[in-house]
Amino acid sequence: MxxxxxxxxxxxxxxxxxxxxxxxxxxxxxxxxxxxxxxxxxxxxxxxxCHHCEDAPCALACPEDAITKDPNTGVVLVDSEKCNGCNAVPGKSGAEKQQTSACKVECPAHIDVQGFVSLAVKGKFQEALQLIKLASPFPSICGRVCSHPCESECNRDQIDKPVAIHAIERFLGDLDLKAKRRYMPEIKTKKKEKIAIVGSGPAGLTCAYYLAQEGYKVTIFEKAKV
Structure with missing residues (x-):
């Protein structure tokens, strides 16, 4: 036929x-x-x-198993609770699938946007914050000063309006600042080497943050009064 x-x-x-x-x-x-x-x-x-393919490639590609095919009607269904909006591409690894998200590609820090938003929606605020800090240590600041190009490319805009990524990041950062027990990243095996960083601007502090996590002894030198 x-x-x-x-x-x-x-x-x-x-x-x-x-x-x-x-x-x-x-x-x-x-x-x-x-x-x-x-x-x-x-x-x-x-x-x-949707073409509702017999062997739906979208269902096979989905990293969250959010897409299924109804065995009775043959209709391809999307579980909105599981879908994280990553726009995964068939034939790529899980990590590469995450790279296809337009919001993540547009993010200057390449934060896993769809990942932390998905966690935040589920109320997993600590996990969402940890995911942000894998790429950016200052969510409260970035959540205020960033021009949020991620929202300009948000695929949700094709349906109604972009996800408020900027506000969610700021919320998670502020929540951590007010917490009695703030998130402390795990420090890897301490190393003997010492590293000096000149300047306590955003780049210097970010560099120090991730080097300290790697176990290096870091000292920041700043000319101006802090």
Whole structure:
């Protein structure tokens, strides 16, 4: 049997979402997963379709097992609780899949954005903070002064609006600063070498932070009064 495709006239679509509702009712999907999704691409609306492949490559590629195929209806479903928005690509390792997230690629510090946001949503604030500090030791500061290019590339913007990544990072950093027991990273085996860092600016402090974690004895020299 030949494969049937639907042709859409984007110029006539007014974004009423009636097709989404009708499709969900027909397939008994209820609230959540959508076979048809309508996104706005000003000045037009664009209906997007899932092909519901027999051997869905998206399900095989998903690192969180968030995509499954209903054995009765054949419909491909996405579990929003498990999905972390990483946009994983088939044929790549788990680490490479995380690299495909647009928000992480745009982050100057290359923070695992989708990872810490996913943890924060689940209330795992300590784990989310630890993930941020693997790449950036100052979430409270960056959560205030960063121009957050990650939000400009957030894929959620295709549906409604970008995730408030900037605010979430700031919240996690402030929460740690106010905590009675703040997060202290594990120090690796202490080394004999001593390292001097000239300047206590953001780069110098960041360098000292990660070198200290590696077990080096670090001294920061600063000309200005601190």
């Amino acid at each position: 030949g494969k049937v495709s639907l042709m859409l006239n984007e110029y006539e679509c007014m974004g009423c979402h009636a097709c989404e509702v009708a499709c969900k009712q027909e397939h008994g999907l209820g609230v959540g997963p959508r076979v048809i999704k309508v996104i706005e691409r000003a000045p037009y609306f664009k209906p997007l379709f």
